[in-house]
Amino acid sequence: MSEKEIKAVxxxxxxxxxxEYEFVVSGYRYVSVFLSRMIGVSAEEINDRLRELSKETYANAFxxxxxxxxxxxxxxxxxSLIKAYQQHPANLTFYPDVYPTLRTLKDKGILTGIISDGDPQRQWNKINFAVAAMHSDNLSDNDDPKLASPDSWFDAIILNDEFGGESFRKPNPHGYKVIAEKLSVDPAEMIYVGDNPAKDFHISADLPVRTARIIRENGIYNDRExxxxxxxxxxIERLTDLLDLI
Known part of the structure; x- marks a missing residue:
């Protein structure tokens, strides 16, 4: 039996x-100002210490x-410190290959979405900042405010923690089932693009979802099993390579 046509990425x-590395660096820089007052050393020293402590793991850094x-x-x-870190005004942008990929997928009529783990407020902040920056960088001559909204670029966004906490995070298949229903597609008509070997590709053991791995420079999870x-x-080496798979 031939594979079904991809209808959603x-x-x-x-x-x-x-x-993620840029978000962490930005967050540490932001909270170091507050921490310097609490600890009594310079913000620069605090920032350097946080980055050093995080070389082994980001867990419980503060x-x-x-x-x-x-x-x-x-x-x-x-x-309060964790909240400030998670909700800080990060100056984030998407990788350069994101806009041309999304633009082409939209032109082809392919549905798009996001499934992500982590604190929902933090993840929404990242998405909103990055979409706004993408609009500014690529569509500054188009003043349609809708194009600066995530809804214009992603047909569905699933933040797994919103279902009830960490137990719903990948590799739990729940988020994939929900997004397939939202988009009215069969899981076999979806391809999921991720980077983390420890959870992003296991979905193919539970659902007929095809997967693609991209390895980014400074990717936090590049060495996971x-x-x-x-x-x-x-x-794939870049997101635009997806276009050859559809």
């Missing part, structure tokens, strides 16, 4: 459409920062 967000300086902190202070050894259907 669904993207991961971090390190697929935009750089807790470990306080511990490294021997500074006590309350749970409320930590929550494949979950259950399940690999991508295709490997």
């Amino acid at each position: 669904i993207f991961d967000l971090d390190d697929t459409l935009l750089s 807790n470990r920062l306080f511990d490294s300086y021997g500074v006590t902190y309350t749970a409320e202070e930590l929550r 494949y979950l259950d050894g399940i690999k991508e259907t295709f490997r």
Whole structure:
């Protein structure tokens, strides 16, 4: 039986459409100003220490920062710090190959979407900032405000944590089922583009979704192992390579 025609291209967000590393760097720079007052050292030193602590893992970076300086902190202070980091005004842009890919997919009548994990407010901030920047960079002569909205470029956006927390994150197939229903397509008519071997490609074990892996420079998950050894259907060097698969 021949494979079904691709009717929808669904993207991961971090390190697929935009750089997670750039968000982290931007966030650390932003909160370092507040942390310098709490700890009593320069914001530059705080920023450098955070980046050093994060070389091994990003987990609990702020807790470990306080511990490294021997500074006590309350749970409320930590929550406020994390909130400031997640919601900071990041000057994010999509990778350069995103706009031409989305533009061509739209011209071809291919549906597009996003499935992403993580704090919903943080992820929405990233999407909104990046779409606005894409509009400014590529469509500055078009004053239609709708083109600066994510809805103009993505037919459905699924943030898995909105379903009820971390248990709904990939590789849980729930988000894929929801987006297929929203777009009125069969999972076999979708291709999912991601970067993280630990969760982005396992969906093909649960649903007939084809997958494509893109490896970005400074990608946080480039060295992860494949979950259950399940690999991508295709490997691409840039998003525009997708256009040859459709």
